[in-house]
Amino acid sequence: MGMFDRFRRKGRTSAPARDATRTGSTRVRASDGEDVRHLENFVRTRQGVEGFVEPRTAVSDVTILLVAHDGEWTRRRVPSVKWAHEFANRHRVPSYDAAVVGVPQRMRDYNRRKKAEGI
Numbered sequence: 001m002g003m004f005d006r007f008r009r010k011g012r013t014s015a016p017a018r019d020a021t022r023t024g025s026t027r028v029r030a031s032d033g034e035d036v037r038h039l040e041n042f043v044r045t046r047q048g049v050e051g052f053v054e055p056r057t058a059v060s061d062v063t064i065l066l067v068a069h070d071g072e073w074t075r076r077r078v079p080s081v082k083w084a085h086e087f088a089n090r091h092r093v094p095s096y097d098a099a100v101v102g103v104p105q106r107m108r109d110y111n112r113r114k115k116a117e118g119i
Contacts, residue, residue: 071110
């Protein structure tokens with residue numbers, strides 16, 4: 001046995017899950033039709049909605065964060081970054097890359113108000 005053989009163990013990683021996507025060592029549920037319906041409903045029932053596309057990370061898949069004019073927000077998994085921007089374009093919602101621009105202050109203010117209300 002060589003000096004570094006213990007670091008070269010095989011079989012330490014498992015195969016990707018068949019029923020869900022696999023990101024790093026965490027299994028995440030793939031986006032589905034219910035997610036799309038939720039996003040469409042949010043856009044249809046709120047004013048001044050903007051979309052913030054969040055890239056895949058080690059623990060989550062690609063998501064789109066929709067933020068209304070008052071800071072109310074929702075986040076759902078989406079199939080890809082391209083799909084998220086196309087969704088926003090179809091619904092006439094401006095979309096941004098969250099990794100570049102961050103999230104809007106009105107969302108943080110909304111969360112602070114809800115926390116103060118005990119919700």
